[in-house]
Amino acid sequence: MKPFQYVRPTRLKDAIEAVASDPNARYIAGGTNLIDLMKRGIDSSEKLVDINGLPLKKIEKRNGFLRIGALALNSQVAQHKLVLENHPLLAQALNAGASGQLRNMATVGGNILQRTRCPYFYDPVFPCNKRKPGAGCGALEGINRTHAIFGVSKNDPTQSCIAVHPSDFCVALSALDATVVAVGIQGERRIPFSNFHRLPENRPDLDTNLEKGELIVAVEIPDAVFTKHIHYLKIRDRASYAFALVSVATALDLENNRIKSARLALGGVAHKPWRLLEVEKSLVGQPVSEATFRKAAELAMQGAKAFEHNTYKLTLTPNAIIQALKNAVALV
Structure with a gap:
């Protein structure tokens, strides 16, 4: 060091x-x-x-949204009354991440900015376009068991990256239409969460669309009705302190056993939290049933592409979506 x-x-x-x-x-x-x-x-x-x-730890309810300061600790957010009352999906996602010791140290802003845990990124012996643009991607022909199946860039070896975003919290923030509040030299900027993280494209070394010097000061989550039929499902190699192979954040609003609105996002499958907007639309008006959830899972997998060692994700991901939806509505 x-x-x-x-x-x-x-x-x-x-x-x-x-x-x-x-x-x-x-x-x-x-x-x-x-x-x-x-x-x-x-x-x-x-x-x-x-x-x-800096005074960036406050968690407060404002007109139309919940604002969480960037320096609020993950453990504090997961236990906070306002979070549990207004957005319990966030608490579920945070409690699924890391370990108790890390949650007591890690901040909201840092969680959002954490970098991939791809082993080829972490080991300088191997080529990595994220670590050194133009070097190549060791994961493409390597052990890519934990890597992406959506939004990958692989046509040009000098730009390819199939790493996945590691955060559980970010998957829930994506599903709940959060906004990142950042302040830089030019002043304050509000960035929709869907536009905050980047896909690899031609700059795999860049994780976010923050500008140099911009500091995350808060995240804001708009008021919503998703307090009851929610679930964060995380599938991993061991029960704690492991990153997701596949995770699903789901939130449903029901009326007369039909879906009024839905939110779905995936983790462990892309370079950024993977929001399923078309799937959400397809669920609206549908009855709560396993058949409905299976159709949604099939739609979610359009465009998925696996590599030598992560083909299992093509089966695991739709099954995880179905299970998360069933858990959200307590459908046995």
Whole structure:
């Protein structure tokens, strides 16, 4: 781990200027991902700007939405009365992630910004377009068991990336139409969650659409009716402290045993949380039944492409969607 400068500003303006003006500066809060990357030599930041002194921890109900400060700890959010009352899907997703110790350190902003856990990204011995653009993708012909089946870029070996986004929380935020509030040199910007993370395309090294120096200050989740028929299903290799092979965030609003509205997003299958907008539309007006859920799962798999070691996801993913929907409505 290379030496670095450490500063701890107490004003938002000073923190933003410190990072915006220095190409080798990074924000740090809980550090649960960034420090790992620095230890492995993947992140070579020369200045860390500690933002823990900024007033960004508040969780509050505002007119039409719930606002969660970027420095709120994952464990605090998962237990907060306002979250449990208004968006229990968020609590389920957070409790499915990492371990208790990590949730006590990790922040909301850091969770949103965490980088892929692709082993080829983490090991400098192997080529990785995300770590070094143009180097190639070791996962394409390697052990790609945990990798993407949606939104992949693989036609050009110098740009290909089939890594998946690791966050559970982000899958639920995607399903609930959250907005990321960021502040930079040019002022405040609100970014719809669907536009916040990127697909690899021609820049697999970029994870988000944040500009240099922009700091996440909060996430906002609009008021919704999804407080009862919700479920976060996470399928993983072990019961705790494991990233999703496939995860499903689902939320339904029912009337007379028919679906009035639906929200669905997947994790563990793409470079970003994978929202299923067409599937949501197809569910509206349909009866609550296993047949309805099976049709939805079939539609969800359109465009999926597997690699040598992750073909099982083509079966696991639709089955997970069906099970999550059934769990949401307590359909045995």
